[in-house]
Amino acid sequence: MRPSHAVAPRPRRPLRLRHKLMLLVAFEILVAGFTQAGMKPYRPGVAVELPGNPDHEIV
Numbered sequence: 001m002r003p004s005h006a007v008a009p010r011p012r013r014p015l016r017l018r019h020k021l022m023l024l025v026a027f028e029i030l031v032a033g034f035t036q037a038g039m040k041p042y043r044p045g046v047a048v049e050l051p052g053n054p055d056h057e058i059v
Contacts, residue, residue: 015023051057
């Protein structure tokens with residue numbers, strides 16, 4: 001049951017210019033990151049050295 005004094009949802013306002021600019025800048029940063037990642041990929045690795053003593057284990 002809904003109460004009789006339920007508040008109607010407020011109408012949505014369009015985005016302000018400031019918020020549109022922030023979304024545009026975030027998108028540009030995302031595109032620039034993908035572009036740079038494609039040109040110069042950085043893939044860090046883990047170097048594992050085998051132990052000198054055969055009784056030691058690598059976990």
